[in-house]
Amino acid sequence: MSALLAIEELSLVFRTRHGTVRALEDVSLTVDRGEIVGVVGESGSGKSVMAYAALGLQDAAAQVLGGRILFGGLDMLNAAPDVLAATRGREVAMIFQSPRTALNPIRKVGQQIADVLLEHTTFRGAALRAQVIEALSRVRIPDPERRAEAYPFELSGGMCQRVMIAMALACSPALLIADEPTTGLDVTTQAVIMDLVREMSRTSRMSTLLITHDLGLAGEYCDRIAVMHAGHIVEIAPTVELLARPAHPYTRQLLASTPTPRTTIADLVSIPGQLPDLRQELPACRFSARCERHIPLCDERPLPWTVVAPGHAVRCRVPL
Amino acid sequence: MNTPRLEARHLTKRYPVGGRKGSLLHAVDDVDLVIQPGECVGLVGESGCGKSTLARLLARLIDPSEGTIHLDGHDTTALSQAAFVKSPDRARIQVVFQDPTESLNPSFRVYRSISDPITRLLGVEDTGELFDRVHRAADLVGLPRELIQRYPHQLSGGQRARVGIARAIAVEPSLLILDEPTSALDVSVQAVILRLLADLRERLGMSYLFVSHDLNVVRLLCTRIVVMYLGRVVEVAPTEQLFTAPRHPYTQALVAAIPDPARRDEQRPRLDGSPRSPIDPDPNTCRFHGRCPIGAERCTQEAPVLRTMGDDHVAACHFA
Ligand SMILES: Nc1ncnc2c1ncn2[C@@H]1O[C@H](COP(=O)(O)OP(=O)(O)O)[C@@H](O)[C@H]1O
Ligand SMILES: Nc1ncnc2c1ncn2[C@@H]1O[C@H](COP(=O)(O)OP(=O)(O)O)[C@@H](O)[C@H]1O
Ligand code: SF4
Ligand SMILES: [Mg+2]
Ligand SMILES: [Mg+2]
Numbered sequence: 001m002s003a004l005l006a007i008e009e010l011s012l013v014f015r016t017r018h019g020t021v022r023a024l025e026d027v028s029l030t031v032d033r034g035e036i037v038g039v040v041g042e043s044g045s046g047k048s049v050m051a052y053a054a055l056g057l058q059d060a061a062a063q064v065l066g067g068r069i070l071f072g073g074l075d076m077l078n079a080a081p082d083v084l085a086a087t088r089g090r091e092v093a094m095i096f097q098s099p100r101t102a103l104n105p106i107r108k109v110g111q112q113i114a115d116v117l118l119e120h121t122t123f124r125g126a127a128l129r130a131q132v133i134e135a136l137s138r139v140r141i142p143d144p145e146r147r148a149e150a151y152p153f154e155l156s157g158g159m160c161q162r163v164m165i166a167m168a169l170a171c172s173p174a175l176l177i178a179d180e181p182t183t184g185l186d187v188t189t190q191a192v193i194m195d196l197v198r199e200m201s202r203t204s205r206m207s208t209l210l211i212t213h214d215l216g217l218a219g220e221y222c223d224r225i226a227v228m229h230a231g232h233i234v235e236i237a238p239t240v241e242l243l244a245r246p247a248h249p250y251t252r253q254l255l256a257s258t259p260t261p262r263t264t265i266a267d268l269v270s271i272p273g274q275l276p277d278l279r280q281e282l283p284a285c286r287f288s289a290r291c292e293r294h295i296p297l298c299d300e301r302p303l304p305w306t307v308v309a310p311g312h313a314v315r316c317r318v319p320l
Numbered sequence: 321m322n323t324p325r326l327e328a329r330h331l332t333k334r335y336p337v338g339g340r341k342g343s344l345l346h347a348v349d350d351v352d353l354v355i356q357p358g359e360c361v362g363l364v365g366e367s368g369c370g371k372s373t374l375a376r377l378l379a380r381l382i383d384p385s386e387g388t389i390h391l392d393g394h395d396t397t398a399l400s401q402a403a404f405v406k407s408p409d410r411a412r413i414q415v416v417f418q419d420p421t422e423s424l425n426p427s428f429r430v431y432r433s434i435s436d437p438i439t440r441l442l443g444v445e446d447t448g449e450l451f452d453r454v455h456r457a458a459d460l461v462g463l464p465r466e467l468i469q470r471y472p473h474q475l476s477g478g479q480r481a482r483v484g485i486a487r488a489i490a491v492e493p494s495l496l497i498l499d500e501p502t503s504a505l506d507v508s509v510q511a512v513i514l515r516l517l518a519d520l521r522e523r524l525g526m527s528y529l530f531v532s533h534d535l536n537v538v539r540l541l542c543t544r545i546v547v548m549y550l551g552r553v554v555e556v557a558p559t560e561q562l563f564t565a566p567r568h569p570y571t572q573a574l575v576a577a578i579p580d581p582a583r584r585d586e587q588r589p590r591l592d593g594s595p596r597s598p599i600d601p602d603p604n605t606c607r608f609h610g611r612c613p614i615g616a617e618r619c620t621q622e623a624p625v626l627r628t629m630g631d632d633h634v635a636a637c638h639f640a
Contacts, residue, residue: 186367189366214579259536269511
């Protein structure tokens with residue numbers, strides 16, 4: 001069985017005036033059909049860089065040092081630009097954190113959804129219009145006929161985000177990449193949107209890569225979770241397993257610092273230190289300077305993966 | 321009966337709406353709020369419901385349209401805002417804002433950011449005393465002394481948050497208003513700041529009004545929670561009761577929307593749509609009507625007022 005999206009041993013750096021930023025090192029991750037995979041970690045850990053790379057989108061300063069990205073068999077790092085663009089629009093959709101910057105401010109939101117459908121489907125005329133309204137009501141925008149005629153500035157942030165999502169889902173993409181899709185939205189709106197994403201993955205077998213800093217959110221909606229730290233994936237496991245039996249010391253600390261409906265202030269633990277500077281020489285385990293379990297063996301390369309349970313792998317010499 | 325630390329009655333703030341003569345935006349509408357000495361009260365509600373406006377009113381950063389505020393028994397609304405700035409009560413209430421990058425002057429070193437309010441509000445000019453007070457505040461928030469000569473851009477997010485808090489507590493307020501103090505921080509840093517706030521309250525005996533959109537965070541520090549919706553208080557209850565037995569349909573939706581891995585596959589009630597306009601709301605209609613899952617005819621004929629639901633628990637819904 002092959003995954004819809006496979007990121008294989010991807011290493012990526014940014015060449016900047018201030019040095020080489022080792023943003024991703026040896027990152028591997030797969031997303032199967034209908035699966036929701038979460039990527040969690042502190043800000044600066046490389047979640048967004050990985051999401052963009054998965055789409056074959058990179059900053060001019062980015063350089064891939066090694067690895068592959070396969071989407072439905074297509075080699076995203078070496079495909080022709082027109083093939084990539086067509087794939088991205090039709091089969092992969094992305095939701096960014098700030099919807100207002102992603103929407104065209106001087107075009108009605110209904111027209112913007114129609115544009116996407118015109119490009120990628122055969123709907124025209126009344127059928128096209130019906131599809132636009134259908135797309136808006138699917139994300140539970142009240143009064144979609146009227147909302148279709150609105151400009152982005154006439155809508156609240158939460159509404160814009162739903163329009164973005166309506167647009168992303170309009171062509172029934174095979175893969176949705178959502179980078180902090182609900183950060184900054186009210187929890188009530190977040191819940192509606194995430195329910196919809198889950199429903200799409202169950203009913204249309206849409207695959208989702210959900211990037212979030214919120215472990216609680218990932219814990220509720222994802223089938224599997226990958227934990228990132230300083231450009232490494234340090235642990236990956238089915239959600240329930242990861243939350244119940246974290247094996248990497250970083251995962252355990254991340255869990256202990258995240259308030260849940262059952263946490264008390266005395267339970268709340270912080271993670272010592274901070275992310276290492278990715279422009280400096282980095283040790284084999286990039287968590288070692290913050291880790292209380294560190295032993296000399298941790299500094300030996302390469303740092304191997306250990307499988308601690310079916311589907312549960314950890315990149316640590318001294319797992320919990 | 322002790323004098324409450326803070327007692328606000330009928331507090332109201334309306335803004336004229338540009339271009340619509342006579343129209344008013346009801347940002348905060350007829351709010352009563354009492355905070356006891358040493359008490360920590362949480363304030364929650366979706367964005368735009370009036371939390372920051374209420375915080376600014378209480379701190380007398382803006383003038384109310386109507387209503388009174390007593391701080392430790394003194395009527396702070398008896399003075400104009402300009403006169404209040406010069407009054408001794410000004411130091412008793414301090415606000416910590418969400419983004420310390422915005423509230424700290426980028427051209428001031430940490431020392432000046434902390435010493436400025438001490439001079440301005442307490443009239444301390446003596447360099448020796450000022451030095452002592454700045455260092456005492458820095459020590460209290462765990463800010464290393466070597467950082468005191470730095471500029472804000474040379475600090476991490478967590479360090480800037482500490483400066484924001486040091487600056488507020490340096491003038492020994494009796495009430496600290498915290499407006500989303502940790503929402504720009506990573507969870508690991510948030511954990512440190514929350515523990516610091518809990519510890520400071522115990523040591524200095526301050527009262528807190530803790531504004532946040534994250535109910536898991538509010539729960540950790542507060543013993544009582546106030547829920548706002550479109551400018552009005554719709555429910556007030558002791559923390560555990562608010563989470564386990566919310567009475568207002570909005571609070572019920574809010575609590576149900578908290579992401580929780582422990583409730584992964586539970587169907588929970590969701591809130592559709594967006595709030596009504598805060599401009600010229602109908603005084604005889606419940607503000608939640610139209611979005612409310614109950615919404616009966618009575619709700620459009622008579623606006624519900626806060627009614628007692630039990631010990632220390634009130635809610636404003638005809639059907640609560
Ligand atoms: N265009 C770029 N040039 C240089 N460094 C970059 C660029 N984009 C991202 N980075 C760096 O890569 C690292 C990972 O960033 P990012 O993926 O945005 O983190 P996250 O999304 O997890 O918060 C950070 O250290 C960031 O500064
Ligand atoms: N200075 C102002 N002038 C006009 N309207 C304002 C002003 N400040 C806030 N508002 C409006 O008052 C309402 C409450 O805003 P705010 O108190 O910032 O909400 P919250 O902090 O809960 O997100 C919003 O509708 C907002 O647009
Ligand atoms: S009064 Fe009516 S509309 Fe308002 S919250 Fe209660 S049931 Fe809903
Ligand atoms: Mg990011
Ligand atoms: Mg606010």
